[in-house]
Amino acid sequence: MLRFIVLIVLALNIKIEAVEFVLFTQPKTGTHLLIPILEELTNKHVYWAPEFTKNGAILTDYETAAKDPCNYLFTLRKLPWTRDTMDLVWEINRTKQSFLHLHAPYSVAMEKYLEEKQCINFFITRDPRDTVVSLLNHYKNIDFNDKEVEAISDEDERLLYMIKKESRLQTIHFMNWLKSPVCCVLSFEKLMGAHGGAATDYDAMKEMRKIAKALQMTISDKDLKAVYLKHFGHGWNFFKGKAGTWKEYFNDGHKAAIKEEIGYLLIELGYEKDLEW
DSSP states (O other), rough: OHHHHHHHHHHTOOOOOEEEEEEEEOOOHHHHHHHHHHHHHHTOEOOGGGGGBBBOOOOOOOHHHHHOOSSSSTTTTBBBBHHHHHHHHHHHHHHEEEEEEOOOOOOOHHHHHHHHHEEEEEEEOOOHHHHHHHHHHHHHHHHHOOHHHHHHHHHHHHHHIIIIIIIIHHHHGGGGGGGTTTTEEEHHHTTHHHHHTOOHHHHHHHHHHHHHHHHTTOOOOOHHHHHHHHHTTOOOOOOOOOTGGGGOOOHEEEHHHHHHHHHHHHHHSSSSSOOOO
């Protein structure tokens, strides 16, 4: 029967299109685990669009940039992307048969663009407290790329500075992807499975099935597990992948600071029930 259907498709010259997708993630949420998984499942390679993400006119105000309907992508210290830029990048991806990855804060303009293109976005949610700790370790062990952070020698003071500088900014401008109709939302904690300490390996496989379903792929659990195990923990900047690592780093001052910055956002995101932690 399957062969008969394939012959009909060929005879009628019907083109079967793969699902269009992008990977727009927040930094330090498991991007480098998901990239090779998507590459292997789809036989596409990631496209970072380096020629469009170099340093340009300095953007320092997220709030203003987010409200500008002409800005499809806005990131600090980078040139905002307009519709023309997005169209050019889209055509490059189509030609290269690649998929686009960006650390793209949510914008109405970008969401509408993806809807127009019938394109889904894979987004990963992670406890913002673990995200800021992961960023701290990235700076410490790999690359500071922030002179103000680098100038602080005491690690506790460095973390406090980063909480005040990064936690609200990062959380509030990415979290609306969670409610977007174009998104397939994955959980970092679940993707880490038993290794992360907050979920099980069965939870990790459920996230893998969610990926396959979003891509409209029929693939066995055995094959999904093989892809997952092949790439888990091998990312170039994989640190611990543990849920709740922030508890090893936060002192009372850090807790007070992050409660002030994003305490109620942690409740809204489901990581806390109240502020008594």
